[in-house]
Amino acid sequence: MTDPAREAAAEAAADAYxxxxxxxxxxxxxxxxxxxxxxxxxxxxxxxxxxxGVPANPGGWLMTVARNRALDVLKRASVERRxxxxxxxxxxxxxxxxxxxxxVDDRLRLIFTCCHPALPLEARVALTLRVICAVPTADIARxxxxxxxxxxxxxxxxxxxxxxxxxxxxxxxxPALTERLPGVLAVIYLxxxxxxxxxxxxxxxxxxxxxxxxxxxxxxDQPEAAxxxxxxxxQHSRRAARRDADGGLVTLGDQDRSRWDRAAIGEALxxxxxxxxxxxxxxxAEIAACHATATSAADTDWRRIAERYDALARIAPSxxxxxxxxxxxxxxxxxxxxxxxxxxxxxxxxxxxxxxxxAAEAELTARDGDRERAAGLFREAAARVHGxxxxxxxxxxxxxx
Amino acid sequence: xxxxxxxxSDTEPDTDGADLPxxxxxxxxxxxxxRRLLGNALAPISSATxxxxxxxxxxxxxxxxxxxxxxxxGFDLLDCADLDDAIEVARAHPxxxxxxLEIRPLADFGQ
Numbered sequence: 001m002t003d004p005a006r007e008a009a010a011e012a013a014a015d016a017y018x019x020x021x022x023x024x025x026x027x028x029x030x031x032x033x034x035x036x037x038x039x040x041x042x043x044x045x046x047x048x049x050x051x052x053g054v055p056a057n058p059g060g061w062l063m064t065v066a067r068n069r070a071l072d073v074l075k076r077a078s079v080e081r082r083x084x085x086x087x088x089x090x091x092x093x094x095x096x097x098x099x100x101x102x103x104v105d106d107r108l109r110l111i112f113t114c115c116h117p118a119l120p121l122e123a124r125v126a127l128t129l130r131v132i133c134a135v136p137t138a139d140i141a142r143x144x145x146x147x148x149x150x151x152x153x154x155x156x157x158x159x160x161x162x163x164x165x166x167x168x169x170x171x172x173x174x175p176a177l178t179e180r181l182p183g184v185l186a187v188i189y190l191x192x193x194x195x196x197x198x199x200x201x202x203x204x205x206x207x208x209x210x211x212x213x214x215x216x217x218x219x220x221d222q223p224e225a226a227x228x229x230x231x232x233x234x235q236h237s238r239r240a241a242r243r244d245a246d247g248g249l250v251t252l253g254d255q256d257r258s259r260w261d262r263a264a265i266g267e268a269l270x271x272x273x274x275x276x277x278x279x280x281x282x283x284x285a286e287i288a289a290c291h292a293t294a295t296s297a298a299d300t301d302w303r304r305i306a307e308r309y310d311a312l313a314r315i316a317p318s319x320x321x322x323x324x325x326x327x328x329x330x331x332x333x334x335x336x337x338x339x340x341x342x343x344x345x346x347x348x349x350x351x352x353x354x355x356x357x358x359a360a361e362a363e364l365t366a367r368d369g370d371r372e373r374a375a376g377l378f379r380e381a382a383a384r385v386h387g388x389x390x391x392x393x394x395x396x397x398x399x400x401x
Numbered sequence: 402x403x404x405x406x407x408x409x410s411d412t413e414p415d416t417d418g419a420d421l422p423x424x425x426x427x428x429x430x431x432x433x434x435x436r437r438l439l440g441n442a443l444a445p446i447s448s449a450t451x452x453x454x455x456x457x458x459x460x461x462x463x464x465x466x467x468x469x470x471x472x473x474x475g476f477d478l479l480d481c482a483d484l485d486d487a488i489e490v491a492r493a494h495p496x497x498x499x500x501x502l503e504i505r506p507l508a509d510f511g512q
Contacts, residue, residue, distance in 0.1 A: 118484060165506055166402040168483035176485070 009049035012058035013042050014210070018132045019059060020066045022106035026169060027086045031159045033070055035131060041066035042134065063090060107132075108171045108218050111211070115184040116167050123158035124187050125194075130155050133207040143194065143201035181219075185228045185281060188212050192232045196239075197387070205236055216271070223274065227281035230268040234288035237264035249393040253297035265292045280316040283308050287328075302332035319350035327360050335368040355384035359394055366401060375401040403438070404487045407503040408475040408496045415498040422495045431479075436490055440477030474500065 017038055024034035041062045055061040067090045074084055114127040122144070129135040141151035161167065172180045188211050195205030212229035219225045241255040250256075269292075272285055287308045294300040309325035322345035330338020342361055351357040362377035378398035382391045431437035446465060453460040465472075474496070481487040484504070491502040 116484075118488075166404075166481075166483040166487070168485050170483075170485070172485065176489075 005050040008054050012054050013045050016059035016062045017134050018107050020063050022110040037066040037069040040069050109169050112171050113169050115187045117183050119158050126155050127158045223277045224279040224281050226271045227285050230271040231281050231285040233264045233268040234292050237261040249389045283312045306332040323357050330364045335364045338364045355381045371401045403507045404479045404504045406477045407473050409471045409473050409501050411501040412470050424495050438478040442475040446472050
């Protein structure tokens with residue numbers, strides 16, 4: 001068993017998994033049966049493929065194994081003949097050369113149902129990870145700092161609500177799609193940031209990118225789906241440069257740009273080269289692209305970034321956007337301009353529980369020349385931040401002044 | 402699927418009072434489409450009576466059992482294909498803006 005063989009097997013399996021679960025849910029309406037059957041097929045594949053080789057049509061192979069398993073269970077439960085026949089026909093779906101339409105719809109259906117707004121947000125995230133990405137419940141529980149049994153209950157309750165409340169297994173059409181898509185994108189982005197956060201679960205960032213890529217492929221006429229993928233890719237492109245040798249956080253300005261993932265940046269820039277639109281993810285992706293294409297921190301086009309934040313503050317106002325807008329204006333138009341915007345953003349008290357606002361004030365104050373006050377502010381921010389690596393980075397800044 | 406829709410007051414109604422839908426038109430449209438099986442507004446909360454039996458003794462008291470700020474003002478029994486359809490019916494109700502609507506499926510013990 002070589003590692004490349006194992007990797008190829010895992011990659012093929014991960015790609016096929018959501019199709020299989022989605023198709024089995026559509027036909028049987030039984031989420032647990034669908035997941036169990038797909039899981040069992042996956043386990044069989046991961047046991048056999050590394051030694052025997054990945055079959056020519058891995059998706060079809062997995063679908064057949066999963067279908068047979070579901071059929072066995074249904075036969076034992078003696079389910080009506082029509083449903084059995086539908087399941088028996090399933091393997092045909094995964095054979096190459098058949099129309100993609102049906103399968104594509106299945107996976108989209110699954111994403112929209114897992115991200116339905118009638119489910120609590122934390123359940124949407126957990127369900128998406130569990131059902132679509134096949135992440136073990138124990139891993140999800142650990143990442144969200146709850147016990148296994150709490151996470152199991154959360155997922156079970158969400159599935160029960162889908163059945164009991166009559167949440168449809170359907171992609172909304174027309175204006176309803178426009179209303180619901182942002183919620184789906186928000187779940188994927190939340191997943192990404194949870195993976196990307198300093199003390200988060202790195203694997204979730206990969207899962208989020210996989211989902212965003214799937215979504216943007218399945219919904220080519222929704223530019224915000226492609227923009228979300230671009231945003232995730234651009235942030236993810238910096239992952240290797242974000243830590244120093246001791247594991248400490250390196251700020252954007254100090255990162256070794258030769259370690260940024262050029263392939264990811266290239267893919268993102270291609271996505272952003274499509275006809276422009278001014279959705280919230282597109283604007284954030286364009287901001288990230290300004291950083292990604294700057295050859296050095298000093299070379300960054302801060303005026304363009306400040307402009308994009310102005311637009312973001314108009315269409316998707318939030319305290320965090322106002323904070324970042326102040327920082328961008330501080331670079332584009334001088335620290336005094338930044339400090340003025342920051343004071344306005346903090347006036348309402350919405351940033352009181354946000355230590356990074358203090359860190360931003362510290363940074364702007366330092367650049368404005370008041371080193372002593374800046375060092376004090378960096379220490380204040382460090383005392384209030386949660387992550388250990390963030391705290392160390394802030395204390396280092398204070399000491400350097 | 403059948404859903405009970407509770408029509409409730411809300412402490413934070415929509416501030417935009419423009420184009421408020423007409424309740425008569427809502428009832429007429431959903432009755433005609435077979436989506437509304439029955440429904441009515443309720444008399445003021447001051448007319449409510451609470452009934453309990455404890456240890457064989459009848460306890461009758463004035464008012465609602467629990468004091469809440471959001472009161473049930475009325476109800477509609479809906480028959481919809483699924484939750485998304487029920488949500489669309491609810492959003493078109495004027496009280497979705499001046500109050501709030503709670504949609505809950507009837508329990509199905511037949512399965």
